[in-house]
Amino acid sequence: MASVRRFNKVKSSFLVLIVAFWPGLAFSDSSLDSLLNPPAAEQSYSNEIQNALLAHYSNWAGTRHKLGGTGTNGVDCSSFIQTLFQDKFQLRLPRSSREQMTMGERVDLSDLRSGDLLFFRTGPTRRHVGVYVGDNQFMHVSTRAGVEIAKLFSPYWQRHFITARRVGLAGITPSN
Missing domain, CATH: 3.90.1720.10 (endopeptidase domain like (from Nostoc punctiforme))
Incomplete structure (x- = not known):
């Protein structure tokens, strides 16, 4: 039972990290490159x-x-x-x-x-x-x-x- 709670806590922490960095997930390598190196x-x-x-x-x-x-x-x-x-x-x-x-x-x-x-x-x-x-x-x-x-x-x-x-x-x- 303790291992299930620990797993749920880790899973929740992981989801919080994903949501916190969600804007970064929208960038593909090519769009990130175009932002960093504009014409x-x-x-x-x-x-x-x-x-x-x-x-x-x-x-x-x-x-x-x-x-x-x-x-x-x-x-x-x-x-x-x-x-x-x-x-x-x-x-x-x-x-x-x-x-x-x-x-x-x-x-x-x-x-x-x-x-x-x-x-x-x-x-x-x-x-x-x-x-x-x-x-x-x-x-x-x-x-x-x-x-x-x-x-x-x-x-x-x-x-x-x-x-x-x-x-x-x-x-x-x-x-x-």
Whole structure:
């Protein structure tokens, strides 16, 4: 009887590990290779976008969160994203994260590029937005730390993820 319980416990632990790493199971060797080694033109585009995002971050890092805020004395997530896309890409986005979530086209997490918008449900009616910067990280406005770069695949963000959207930065030369 003890060996049956031990087997069930091992079986349960194994299932928990499988579920925990489920996103990794979706990658075939070829899709993983394409993620790690994108074509040169796409990599150049992505590097330009990433550099523009990081330049914007250097001016805003640590700026505190302020609900409804729109400037460096306090900013909320959707205003931060709206300002970023206007300043760096001359692209006008709506003011609210709920409206921003309707822009562009849906993107799978396995196909993220720098500049893609990421949306999260952080409360029953609250939405949060950030922007993917590459290397499984995104920039956003945290209520605790202000403007920061966070790990996309942390348990918190994975649990609250809704969707990713690509808003048409192809062909746009970012201003640094």
